Amino acid sequence: MSAINIPRLDLHDYTQGSTEQRHRFSAAIGKAFHETGFVTIANHGMDSGLIEELYQVVQAFFTLPEAVKSTYEIPGLAGQRGYTSKGKEKAKDAKVPDLKEFWQRGQDDNPVVDELPRFDQVTGEVFRRLETAGRELLKAIAVYLGLAEDYFESKVVQGNSILRAIHYFPIEDPDSLPADAVRAGAHEDINLITLLIGASADGLEVLTRDGTWYPVKAHGEDIVVNVGDMLQRLTNSKLKSTTHRVVNPPRELMKKSRFSVPFFLHPKADMSLAALESCIDAEHPKAYPDVAAGEYLDERLREIGLKM
Ligand SMILES: O=C(O)CCC(=O)C(=O)O
Ligand SMILES: [Fe+2]
Numbered sequence: 001m002s003a004i005n006i007p008r009l010d011l012h013d014y015t016q017g018s019t020e021q022r023h024r025f026s027a028a029i030g031k032a033f034h035e036t037g038f039v040t041i042a043n044h045g046m047d048s049g050l051i052e053e054l055y056q057v058v059q060a061f062f063t064l065p066e067a068v069k070s071t072y073e074i075p076g077l078a079g080q081r082g083y084t085s086k087g088k089e090k091a092k093d094a095k096v097p098d099l100k101e102f103w104q105r106g107q108d109d110n111p112v113v114d115e116l117p118r119f120d121q122v123t124g125e126v127f128r129r130l131e132t133a134g135r136e137l138l139k140a141i142a143v144y145l146g147l148a149e150d151y152f153e154s155k156v157v158q159g160n161s162i163l164r165a166i167h168y169f170p171i172e173d174p175d176s177l178p179a180d181a182v183r184a185g186a187h188e189d190i191n192l193i194t195l196l197i198g199a200s201a202d203g204l205e206v207l208t209r210d211g212t213w214y215p216v217k218a219h220g221e222d223i224v225v226n227v228g229d230m231l232q233r234l235t236n237s238k239l240k241s242t243t244h245r246v247v248n249p250p251r252e253l254m255k256k257s258r259f260s261v262p263f264f265l266h267p268k269a270d271m272s273l274a275a276l277e278s279c280i281d282a283e284h285p286k287a288y289p290d291v292a293a294g295e296y297l298d299e300r301l302r303e304i305g306l307k308m
Contacts, residue, residue: 004206004214007032008222011133012043014140022140029137030144030239037227037242038206040218044133044195046126048221051197054126054165057119058259061103062167064115072103072111078307080104080162082111086169091185091245092303096178098185099248102166107158127163130195130223130263134161137193137225138265145235146278152267156192160266160297168203168258174251183258184246189228190300191264196224199260201253207243216244230267230296233288236275269294 007028014025032039061069072083079088083103090097105123113119138152145151168183183203196204198218205213218224232241248254274290301307 004036004038004208005032006036006038006040006206006216008040008042008219010042011045011136015136023143026140026143029140033141033144033227033231033239035240036206036208037232037240038216039225040222041133041137041195041225042219042222044223045129046133046197046221046223050122050125050129051221053118053122054197054261055200055259057116057122058103058165058167058261059257060116061113061119061165062101062169062257062259068115069101072113074111078301080160080306081106081109084306088305090305091187092300094180094182094185096181097305099171099177099181099183100166100168102164104162104164106160106162123163123165126197126261127161127263130163130197131161131265133223134193134195134263134265137195141193141231141239145238145276147276152192155267155271156265159268159271160293161191162264162266163261164264165261166259168246168260170257171254174248174254182245182248186243186245187304188232188241188243189226189262189264190230190297191228191266192231192234193265194224194226194228195263195265196226197261197263198222198224199258201249201256201258203246203249203258204260205245205247207245213245213247228264229300230273230293233273233291233296234276234279236279236284236287238279238284266297267293269297 013021069083074082086101087097139149142151204216227239227241229241271293
Protein backbone atom coordinates (compact mmCIF):
# COMPACT_ATOMS: atom_id res chain seq x y z
CA MET A 1 0.00 0.00 0.00
CA SER A 2 1.24 3.45 -0.80
CA ALA A 3 2.00 5.61 2.19
CA ILE A 4 0.39 9.01 2.24
CA ASN A 5 0.66 11.54 5.02
CA ILE A 6 -2.67 13.26 5.81
CA PRO A 7 -2.11 14.52 9.35
CA ARG A 8 -4.85 15.64 11.71
CA LEU A 9 -4.15 19.12 13.07
CA ASP A 10 -5.93 21.15 15.74
CA LEU A 11 -6.62 24.73 14.62
CA HIS A 12 -6.72 25.87 18.26
CA ASP A 13 -2.99 25.11 18.40
CA TYR A 14 -2.56 27.94 15.94
CA THR A 15 -5.27 30.39 17.00
CA GLN A 16 -4.91 29.97 20.78
CA GLY A 17 -1.63 28.13 21.28
CA SER A 18 1.77 29.13 22.61
CA THR A 19 4.47 30.42 20.26
CA GLU A 20 5.85 26.89 20.21
CA GLN A 21 2.47 25.33 19.32
CA ARG A 22 1.87 27.91 16.59
CA HIS A 23 5.22 27.17 15.04
CA ARG A 24 4.64 23.46 15.19
CA PHE A 25 1.25 23.90 13.50
CA SER A 26 2.80 25.96 10.68
CA ALA A 27 5.56 23.44 10.15
CA ALA A 28 3.12 20.52 10.12
CA ILE A 29 0.66 22.05 7.67
CA GLY A 30 3.55 23.19 5.46
CA LYS A 31 5.08 19.72 5.43
CA ALA A 32 1.76 18.04 4.62
CA PHE A 33 0.94 20.57 1.88
CA HIS A 34 4.42 20.08 0.44
CA GLU A 35 4.17 16.29 0.46
CA THR A 36 0.53 15.47 -0.31
CA GLY A 37 -1.50 18.69 -0.32
CA PHE A 38 -4.07 17.42 2.23
CA VAL A 39 -4.70 17.73 6.00
CA THR A 40 -7.68 17.22 8.28
CA ILE A 41 -8.50 19.95 10.80
CA ALA A 42 -10.18 19.76 14.21
CA ASN A 43 -11.57 22.79 16.09
CA HIS A 44 -12.33 24.68 12.90
CA GLY A 45 -14.99 26.90 14.48
CA MET A 46 -18.19 25.10 13.43
CA ASP A 47 -20.13 23.26 16.09
CA SER A 48 -22.01 20.04 15.32
CA GLY A 49 -25.39 21.83 15.59
CA LEU A 50 -24.49 24.18 12.76
CA ILE A 51 -23.19 21.37 10.54
CA GLU A 52 -26.33 19.34 11.23
CA GLU A 53 -28.59 22.24 10.32
CA LEU A 54 -26.50 22.90 7.20
CA TYR A 55 -27.14 19.37 5.99
CA GLN A 56 -30.84 19.73 6.80
CA VAL A 57 -31.30 22.86 4.70
CA VAL A 58 -29.10 21.56 1.90
CA GLN A 59 -31.04 18.31 1.72
CA ALA A 60 -34.34 20.24 1.80
CA PHE A 61 -33.19 22.42 -1.09
CA PHE A 62 -32.26 19.53 -3.36
CA THR A 63 -35.56 17.82 -2.54
CA LEU A 64 -37.46 20.76 -4.09
CA PRO A 65 -38.99 20.05 -7.51
CA GLU A 66 -36.70 20.60 -10.48
CA ALA A 67 -39.03 23.37 -11.68
CA VAL A 68 -38.46 25.29 -8.43
CA LYS A 69 -34.69 24.70 -8.27
CA SER A 70 -34.28 25.86 -11.84
CA THR A 71 -35.75 29.27 -10.95
CA TYR A 72 -32.49 29.78 -9.01
CA GLU A 73 -30.26 28.94 -11.99
CA ILE A 74 -28.95 32.30 -13.13
CA PRO A 75 -27.70 32.60 -16.72
CA GLY A 76 -24.45 34.50 -17.25
CA LEU A 77 -22.97 33.89 -13.79
CA ALA A 78 -21.06 30.68 -14.66
CA GLY A 79 -22.76 28.93 -11.75
CA GLN A 80 -20.99 31.24 -9.28
CA ARG A 81 -24.28 32.05 -7.51
CA GLY A 82 -27.40 29.98 -6.98
CA TYR A 83 -28.25 26.62 -8.50
CA THR A 84 -26.41 24.60 -11.16
CA SER A 85 -28.44 21.70 -12.51
CA LYS A 86 -27.40 18.14 -13.35
CA GLY A 87 -25.10 17.57 -16.30
CA LYS A 88 -23.50 21.04 -16.36
CA GLU A 89 -20.04 20.59 -14.85
CA LYS A 90 -17.40 18.08 -15.87
CA ALA A 91 -13.79 17.58 -14.84
CA LYS A 92 -11.37 19.18 -17.31
CA ASP A 93 -10.32 15.97 -19.05
CA ALA A 94 -13.57 14.04 -18.66
CA LYS A 95 -15.86 13.16 -21.56
CA VAL A 96 -19.08 13.08 -19.56
CA PRO A 97 -20.41 15.40 -16.84
CA ASP A 98 -20.19 14.62 -13.12
CA LEU A 99 -23.23 12.98 -11.46
CA LYS A 100 -24.10 16.01 -9.35
CA GLU A 101 -26.07 19.23 -8.96
CA PHE A 102 -25.01 22.08 -6.68
CA TRP A 103 -25.69 25.45 -5.07
CA GLN A 104 -23.04 28.17 -4.75
CA ARG A 105 -22.91 31.30 -2.62
CA GLY A 106 -20.28 34.03 -2.51
CA GLN A 107 -19.63 37.19 -0.51
CA ASP A 108 -22.72 38.98 -1.75
CA ASP A 109 -25.48 39.11 -4.38
CA ASN A 110 -26.77 35.70 -3.32
CA PRO A 111 -30.30 34.76 -4.35
CA VAL A 112 -32.53 33.97 -1.37
CA VAL A 113 -34.46 30.68 -1.48
CA ASP A 114 -38.03 31.76 -0.72
CA GLU A 115 -39.22 28.21 -0.07
CA LEU A 116 -36.72 27.62 2.76
CA PRO A 117 -36.65 30.32 5.44
CA ARG A 118 -33.39 29.15 7.10
CA PHE A 119 -31.39 28.33 3.97
CA ASP A 120 -29.81 31.74 3.39
CA GLN A 121 -28.96 32.33 7.03
CA VAL A 122 -27.42 28.90 7.64
CA THR A 123 -25.34 28.77 4.44
CA GLY A 124 -24.27 32.38 5.10
CA GLU A 125 -23.12 31.51 8.61
CA VAL A 126 -21.17 28.49 7.35
CA PHE A 127 -19.57 30.68 4.66
CA ARG A 128 -18.37 33.17 7.30
CA ARG A 129 -17.05 30.51 9.68
CA LEU A 130 -15.14 28.67 6.96
CA GLU A 131 -13.76 31.93 5.63
CA THR A 132 -12.50 32.76 9.14
CA ALA A 133 -10.91 29.31 9.53
CA GLY A 134 -9.39 29.57 6.05
CA ARG A 135 -7.80 32.94 6.83
CA GLU A 136 -6.18 31.47 9.95
CA LEU A 137 -4.87 28.52 7.93
CA LEU A 138 -3.42 30.92 5.35
CA LYS A 139 -1.62 32.75 8.16
CA ALA A 140 -0.02 29.49 9.26
CA ILE A 141 0.93 28.75 5.64
CA ALA A 142 2.39 32.24 5.17
CA VAL A 143 4.63 31.65 8.21
CA TYR A 144 5.76 28.31 6.76
CA LEU A 145 6.61 30.08 3.49
CA GLY A 146 8.66 32.72 5.32
CA LEU A 147 6.17 35.48 4.45
CA ALA A 148 4.60 37.99 6.82
CA GLU A 149 1.82 36.23 8.73
CA ASP A 150 -0.79 38.57 7.21
CA TYR A 151 0.51 38.17 3.64
CA PHE A 152 -2.77 36.73 2.33
CA GLU A 153 -5.17 38.90 4.34
CA SER A 154 -5.49 41.88 1.99
CA LYS A 155 -5.75 39.48 -0.94
CA VAL A 156 -8.56 37.26 0.35
CA VAL A 157 -10.75 39.57 2.44
CA GLN A 158 -13.73 40.32 0.19
CA GLY A 159 -12.27 37.87 -2.33
CA ASN A 160 -14.09 35.56 -4.72
CA SER A 161 -14.55 32.67 -2.27
CA ILE A 162 -17.39 30.25 -2.91
CA LEU A 163 -19.33 27.89 -0.66
CA ARG A 164 -20.64 24.98 -2.73
CA ALA A 165 -23.31 22.60 -1.47
CA ILE A 166 -23.22 19.48 -3.63
CA HIS A 167 -25.85 16.80 -4.12
CA TYR A 168 -24.61 13.61 -5.76
CA PHE A 169 -28.04 12.43 -6.79
CA PRO A 170 -29.42 8.88 -6.59
CA ILE A 171 -29.14 6.70 -9.67
CA GLU A 172 -31.96 4.19 -9.91
CA ASP A 173 -30.50 2.27 -12.84
CA PRO A 174 -26.69 2.31 -12.89
CA ASP A 175 -26.78 0.40 -16.21
CA SER A 176 -28.21 3.46 -17.90
CA LEU A 177 -25.08 5.49 -17.16
CA PRO A 178 -22.25 6.05 -19.63
CA ALA A 179 -19.41 3.72 -18.61
CA ASP A 180 -17.16 6.54 -17.41
CA ALA A 181 -19.78 8.59 -15.51
CA VAL A 182 -18.65 9.29 -11.92
CA ARG A 183 -19.80 11.46 -9.04
CA ALA A 184 -16.79 13.77 -9.47
CA GLY A 185 -14.13 13.06 -12.07
CA ALA A 186 -10.43 13.38 -11.24
CA HIS A 187 -9.55 17.07 -10.90
CA GLU A 188 -7.52 19.67 -9.05
CA ASP A 189 -9.24 22.56 -7.28
CA ILE A 190 -8.74 25.99 -8.87
CA ASN A 191 -8.54 28.20 -5.77
CA LEU A 192 -5.93 28.82 -3.01
CA ILE A 193 -7.19 26.29 -0.45
CA THR A 194 -10.38 24.22 -0.09
CA LEU A 195 -12.07 23.49 3.25
CA LEU A 196 -14.44 20.54 2.97
CA ILE A 197 -17.11 19.72 5.53
CA GLY A 198 -17.28 15.97 6.12
CA ALA A 199 -19.40 14.40 3.43
CA SER A 200 -22.46 12.32 4.21
CA ALA A 201 -20.81 9.23 2.69
CA ASP A 202 -17.47 7.77 1.58
CA GLY A 203 -16.06 8.32 -1.85
CA LEU A 204 -13.38 11.02 -1.76
CA GLU A 205 -9.99 9.74 -2.94
CA VAL A 206 -6.59 11.35 -3.60
CA LEU A 207 -4.08 10.31 -6.24
CA THR A 208 -0.78 9.39 -4.62
CA ARG A 209 2.56 10.03 -6.31
CA ASP A 210 2.94 6.40 -7.28
CA GLY A 211 -0.32 6.62 -9.22
CA THR A 212 -2.68 4.79 -6.86
CA TRP A 213 -5.92 6.17 -5.36
CA TYR A 214 -6.20 6.51 -1.61
CA PRO A 215 -9.45 7.18 0.34
CA VAL A 216 -9.58 10.34 2.49
CA LYS A 217 -11.36 9.91 5.79
CA ALA A 218 -11.95 12.71 8.25
CA HIS A 219 -12.44 11.94 11.92
CA GLY A 220 -15.88 12.90 13.33
CA GLU A 221 -16.65 16.50 12.51
CA ASP A 222 -13.18 17.42 11.29
CA ILE A 223 -12.88 19.16 7.96
CA VAL A 224 -10.56 18.21 5.10
CA VAL A 225 -8.33 21.00 3.79
CA ASN A 226 -6.36 20.83 0.56
CA VAL A 227 -4.18 22.97 -1.68
CA GLY A 228 -5.63 24.32 -4.93
CA ASP A 229 -3.89 25.27 -8.16
CA MET A 230 -3.62 28.97 -7.28
CA LEU A 231 -1.51 28.22 -4.20
CA GLN A 232 0.50 25.67 -6.17
CA ARG A 233 1.32 28.31 -8.79
CA LEU A 234 2.15 30.97 -6.21
CA THR A 235 4.59 28.58 -4.53
CA ASN A 236 6.05 27.22 -7.77
CA SER A 237 4.76 23.74 -6.79
CA LYS A 238 6.38 23.75 -3.35
CA LEU A 239 2.79 23.23 -2.11
CA LYS A 240 0.98 20.56 -4.11
CA SER A 241 -2.49 20.74 -5.60
CA THR A 242 -3.24 17.04 -5.49
CA THR A 243 -5.60 15.36 -7.92
CA HIS A 244 -8.72 13.96 -6.25
CA ARG A 245 -12.10 12.53 -7.23
CA VAL A 246 -15.35 11.17 -5.79
CA VAL A 247 -15.97 7.57 -6.84
CA ASN A 248 -19.33 5.89 -7.26
CA PRO A 249 -20.36 3.62 -4.40
CA PRO A 250 -21.24 -0.05 -4.83
CA ARG A 251 -24.31 -0.58 -7.02
CA GLU A 252 -26.84 -0.92 -4.22
CA LEU A 253 -25.73 2.39 -2.69
CA MET A 254 -26.11 4.32 -5.96
CA LYS A 255 -29.76 4.82 -4.97
CA LYS A 256 -28.66 6.87 -1.98
CA SER A 257 -27.79 10.56 -2.21
CA ARG A 258 -24.39 11.85 -1.12
CA PHE A 259 -23.98 15.43 0.09
CA SER A 260 -20.82 17.43 0.65
CA VAL A 261 -20.03 21.10 1.21
CA PRO A 262 -16.64 22.44 0.09
CA PHE A 263 -15.58 26.06 0.62
CA PHE A 264 -13.26 27.25 -2.13
CA LEU A 265 -11.13 30.05 -0.73
CA HIS A 266 -10.36 32.45 -3.59
CA PRO A 267 -8.46 35.73 -3.60
CA LYS A 268 -9.66 38.92 -5.26
CA ALA A 269 -9.37 38.95 -9.04
CA ASP A 270 -6.32 41.22 -9.07
CA MET A 271 -4.04 39.01 -6.93
CA SER A 272 -0.95 38.04 -8.91
CA LEU A 273 -0.26 34.30 -8.94
CA ALA A 274 3.35 34.88 -10.11
CA ALA A 275 5.64 32.52 -8.21
CA LEU A 276 7.19 33.85 -5.00
CA GLU A 277 10.91 34.58 -5.46
CA SER A 278 11.65 32.46 -2.40
CA CYS A 279 10.21 29.40 -4.16
CA ILE A 280 12.41 29.72 -7.27
CA ASP A 281 15.99 28.44 -7.44
CA ALA A 282 18.27 26.38 -9.69
CA GLU A 283 16.60 23.15 -8.60
CA HIS A 284 13.12 24.64 -8.90
CA PRO A 285 13.05 26.84 -12.00
CA LYS A 286 9.96 28.96 -12.54
CA ALA A 287 7.28 26.54 -13.76
CA TYR A 288 4.28 28.73 -14.62
CA PRO A 289 3.68 31.94 -16.55
CA ASP A 290 2.52 34.92 -14.48
CA VAL A 291 -1.22 35.40 -14.37
CA ALA A 292 -3.76 37.26 -12.22
CA ALA A 293 -6.25 35.21 -10.21
CA GLY A 294 -9.33 36.55 -12.02
CA GLU A 295 -8.02 35.77 -15.48
CA TYR A 296 -6.92 32.31 -14.36
CA LEU A 297 -10.34 31.60 -12.81
CA ASP A 298 -12.16 32.52 -16.02
CA GLU A 299 -9.92 30.23 -18.05
CA ARG A 300 -10.58 27.33 -15.65
CA LEU A 301 -14.35 27.90 -15.54
CA ARG A 302 -14.39 27.61 -19.33
CA GLU A 303 -12.50 24.30 -19.16
CA ILE A 304 -15.05 22.73 -16.83
CA GLY A 305 -18.04 23.90 -18.86
CA LEU A 306 -19.41 26.54 -16.48
CA LYS A 307 -18.39 29.58 -18.51
CA MET A 308 -19.00 30.10 -22.22
O1 LIG B 1 -17.59 15.81 -2.53
C1 LIG B 1 -16.43 15.74 -2.11
O2 LIG B 1 -16.11 15.01 -1.16
C2 LIG B 1 -15.32 16.53 -2.80
C3 LIG B 1 -15.81 17.48 -3.84
C4 LIG B 1 -14.70 18.15 -4.61
O3 LIG B 1 -13.59 17.68 -4.68
C5 LIG B 1 -14.97 19.43 -5.29
O4 LIG B 1 -16.14 19.84 -5.39
O5 LIG B 1 -14.00 20.08 -5.73
FE1 LIG C 1 -12.21 19.16 -5.49
